[in-house]
Amino acid sequence: MKTIYNFEMHAPPHLTEAMLQARLEARKKHLQTLLVLLSGVLMQVAIVLLGALAAPRSPAFSFICLVYVLISTAGGSVIAVIFVQKGGKLHAV
Known part of the structure; x- marks a missing residue:
């Protein structure tokens, strides 16, 4: 029977326990x-819903909730952009 795969052509990749542990930690x-x-x-969705539910009774509280969500989303976006520009590394190794 003719085989379609030649397993003798390439050597399997060299894996060590440390490499496998590193992959596990990365996952x-x-x-x-x-x-x-x-x-x-x-949490952002919960704060928006809280502000929406509180709007009829306390428009000021609703406004504060909305402003908080906008500021925290903008701050998180800035941090994400900086993180991606650094190459996605949490720390230099």
Whole structure:
């Protein structure tokens, strides 16, 4: 029977335990970052909803909620842009 794959042509990649542990840590950090991002977005939505629900009784509080969400979103966006411009590294290794 003729095989379509030649497994003897290339050597498998050299993997060490340290490399695999580094990949595992990178995946964990990526998951943690996504969870923090999701929690931040949910908090922003909750504050907007709180401001919308409080608007009939306290327009000033509603305005404060809206301003807080706008300022924190702008600040988070600036931090994200700086982070991406640095190459996405949390710290220099």
